[in-house]
Amino acid sequence: MVTEEQVLAELSKIIDPDFQRDIVSLGFVQDMVIEPTVISFTIELTTPACPLSPVFQKQAIDLVGDLPGVERVNVTMTARKQEGRRMNTEESGLKDVKYILAVSSCKGGVGKSTVSSMLARTLAARGSKVGLLDADVYGPSIPTLFNIHKPGVRATDDNRFYPNEVEGLKLMSFGFLMGDGPAVIRGPMVAQYMQQLLHGVLWGDLDYLIIDMPPGTGDVQLTISQAVQIDASVIVTTPHQLSLTDVRKGIMMFDKVNVPVLGVIENMSYFECDGCSKRHSIFGEAGARTLEERFGLQTLAELPISHKLSGEYESVAAQQVANDTVDVVIRALGKKVMEQPAIPQIESDEKTISLVFEDGERVTVSNAALRRACNCALCVDEMTRAPLLDPASVPMDIRAEKVSLIGNYAILVDWSDGHNTGFFPFSSIREVGTTVDKSAGFQGCEI
Numbered sequence: 019m020v021t022e023e024q025v026l027a028e029l030s031k032i033i034d035p036d037f038q039r040d041i042v043s044l045g046f047v048q049d050m051v052i053e054p055t056v057i058s059f060t061i062e063l064t065t066p067a068c069p070l071s072p073v074f075q076k077q078a079i080d081l082v083g084d085l086p087g088v089e090r091v092n093v094t095m096t097a098r099k100q101e102g103r104r105m106n107t108e109e110s111g112l113k114d115v116k117y118i119l120a121v122s123s124c125k126g127g128v129g130k131s132t133v134s135s136m137l138a139r140t141l142a143a144r145g146s147k148v149g150l151l152d153a154d155v156y157g158p159s160i161p162t163l164f165n166i167h168k169p170g171v172r173a174t175d176d177n178r179f180y181p182n183e184v185e186g187l188k189l190m191s192f193g194f195l196m197g198d199g200p201a202v203i204r205g206p207m208v209a210q211y212m213q214q215l216l217h218g219v220l221w222g223d224l225d226y227l228i229i230d231m232p233p234g235t236g237d238v239q240l241t242i243s244q245a246v247q248i249d250a251s252v253i254v255t256t257p258h259q260l261s262l263t264d265v266r267k268g269i270m271m272f273d274k275v276n277v278p279v280l281g282v283i284e285n286m287s288y289f290e291c292d293g294c295s296k297r298h299s300i301f302g303e304a305g306a307r308t309l310e311e312r313f314g315l316q317t318l319a320e321l322p323i324s325h326k327l328s329g330e331y332e333s334v335a336a337q338q339v340a341n342d343t344v345d346v347v348i349r350a351l352g353k354k355v356m357e358q359p360a361i362p363q364i365e366s367d368e369k370t371i372s373l374v375f376e377d378g379e380r381v382t383v384s385n386a387a388l389r390r391a392c393n394c395a396l397c398v399d400e401m402t403r404a405p406l407l408d409p410a411s412v413p414m415d416i417r418a419e420k421v422s423l424i425g426n427y428a429i430l431v432d433w434s435d436g437h438n439t440g441f442f443p444f445s446s447i448r449e450v451g452t453t454v455d456k457s458a459g460f461q462g463c464e465i
Contacts (some may be wrong), residue, residue, distance in 0.1 A: 019054050020085045028081040032074055036353045041074065044356075049094075057082050058092035064096040064352030066225040067146045069080045069345040076261040093139060097225075098355070111178065112246065115149070115224045117350065120251040120277065121243070130254040130286035131159035133321070134230035137347065140340040142186040146225040149181060149188040153215065153242055154232040155208050158193030171195060179219045190219045209241045217245055235264075235271045244424050244441070247361070250278050250354050252318065252347060256286045259299040269315070276427030276443070280350040281316035283343065297322075309451035319343040319349060345419040362444065364429060371431070373444060378407040381444075382407045383451040384415050389433055391450045394440035 029047055030040040041047060041061060050059040061074055072095075081092045112118070121137065123130040131152070138150040152160035161167070164184050171179040171194045181188035192215065219229060229248070232238050242248075253268050265282065272279050288297045300323065321339060343371040362373040362381075372382040388408045392398075397407040413435070424441050432438040 020052065020057070020087060022050055022052060024085060025050065025052065025057055025059070027084065029078060030307055031081060032077045032278070033350065034070070034348055037356065043411035046074075055087060055089040056092065057085075057088055057090075058094075060094045060096055061282055062096050062098055064098055064355045065348055067141050067144055067344070067348050068352055069348060071095045073091050073181055096297055104206075111219045111221050112217060112227070113247065115221055115227045117225065117249045117351065117355075118227045118229065118246060119347075120229045120248045120266055120272075121229050121254060122231040122251055122342055123233050123238070123254045124235060124268040124274075125260065126157070127253075127323070128233075128254050128256045129321075130233065131230050133252075133254050133283055133285060133343075135160065135163045136340045138187055138226075138228045138321070139185060140337075140344045141226055141348075142416055145303060146224060146342075148186075149190070149221050149224045149227040151215065151227060151229045152191035152193065153212065153238075155192045155211060155238065156232070158191045158196075160230065161193040164189060166194075177214075177218065181219055181221060187300040188221060188224070190215060208238055212238060212241050213245060214215055216242065235267045239271060240275070243272065243277055244428070247423075248277045250280050251349050253315075254283045254285055257284060257299065261381075278349060279315060280354060281318040283318050283347075284320045286323045298420045316350065318346045357369060361423070364421050364423060366421050368417055371418055371421060371429070371447070374440070381448050381451050383447055385418055385433075386412055386414050386451050388431070388442060389435070389437070390417050391442070391446065391448075392440035396437070464465075 026042050026047065030042040032041045033039065034041055034044060034046075037044060046061050046063060048060040049063050050057075059078075061071075061078060063071060063074070075093050075095050078093045081400045082088060111179065119137075121130055121134040131154070134150065142148040150160060154156045166182065166184065166189075171182070174180075179190065181190045182194065183189070186250065229242065231242060233407050252271050253265055255262055255265050269279055275339075286301060288299050290297050319339075319342065323341070324336075324339075362375045365372040365374060368385075370382050370384055372380055372389060374380050380401075389412050392407065398405055405458075417432050418432040419434055422430045422432075424430050427440045428443040429447075430438070430441040
């Protein structure tokens with residue numbers, strides 16, 4: 019009878035092309051059971067829709083099946099089980115969503131919503147449980163793209179919404195609530211509506227939630243990025259210089275809130291002539307590749323100008339483009355998931371707040387030091403960056419009444435002095451713990 023070491027030796031010949039490592043050293047092989055003539059095990063990949071899944075399965079069956087005495091190989095393909103999303107409230111509709119992918123653009127009219135719906139449709143067609151959230155309050159596109167003219171929205175008694183289900187997808191859009199009327203809403207109200215759309219929709223168990231972000235990099239986009247633990251983002255652009263110029267702003271926005279950018283999808287990249295199959299770069303050439311050189315961003319896909327991508331999703335050409343794009347995006351997401359450090363656990367008591375990381379690292383800062391380091395508009399002049407808060411006015415016994423996680427990168431603290439408008443990135447907490455607390459004799463960073 020073969021041994022586990024022999025089986026693992028064969029499986030170590032399977033190399034993940036994204037990580038350039040074998041699946042055994044990556045920890046993908048799980049739950050091995052060895053019987054006299056039957057070998058069973060699980061290969062656990064990073065994301066549910068990984069396009070490498072059937073490739074790895076066939077390689078594993080062939081390699082292990084060639085071992086002497088093995089008559090059958092059972093390989094179960096699964097994806098890493100993410101824990102429920104850590105939300106500020108257990109009532110958030112996002113708590114059972116495994117992965118959240120933001121599709122963004124820095125200018126309108128580049129085809130962002132078309133790309134979002136193409137990704138969602140393709141993932142759903144492969145059997146994944148997918149939701150699509152249209153977060154554009156002023157110009158929602160999802161009702162039109164899915165030909166939903168009188169959607170209506172069902173709500174619970176406590177004003178939580180059920181998503182509409184179309185083509186195996188769960189959909190929610192501000193357009194479902196407003197209909198065809200214009201959204202005449204001031205900025206502060208938009209933020210409240212976004213919180214309702216983000217956390218007040220009963221998505222249930224989803225493999226992927228795709229957020230079709232509003233165009234630009236303003237308050238609404240920042241609110242979404244801060245309020246939700248977005249796993250990764252994709253930026254949609256065109257080769258035109260006006261569109262490319264603003265991509266840098268989107269990269270910087272996501273970087274600021276610690277959301278990894280998987281890469282760029284260049285829409286309307288070229289037009290292919292029906293008669294001669296020659297490609298014409300109508301808006302210029304090498305746009306996305308220029309971004310790759312400047313910012314190190316991968317060009318995930320170059321989509322052609324084609325009516326088949328704007329509506330005829332059933333055509334072979336459209337499905338091929340969609341499948342190729344999804345393959346690249348999901349593989350990039352899986353790679354980022356493996357590389358992304360885990361969000362720390364937050365602990366607090368009467369004197370301190372601590373970040374406890376998965377590798378055992380603990381960063382602790384005193385309440386008083388962190389309160390004095392607040393950089394909100396009430397504590398620091400936004401124009402001159404001059405301090406407005408007198409450090410002596412912060413009592414040494416100040417308490418954190420409530421500590422809330424903000425997205426992937428920060429916490430929001432309600433202090434006992436009534437202040438609750440500042441949020442603190444993990445990097446700032448580490449800096450305060452090592453520079454302020456240690457100088458004051460407080461052990462600010464314990465590793």
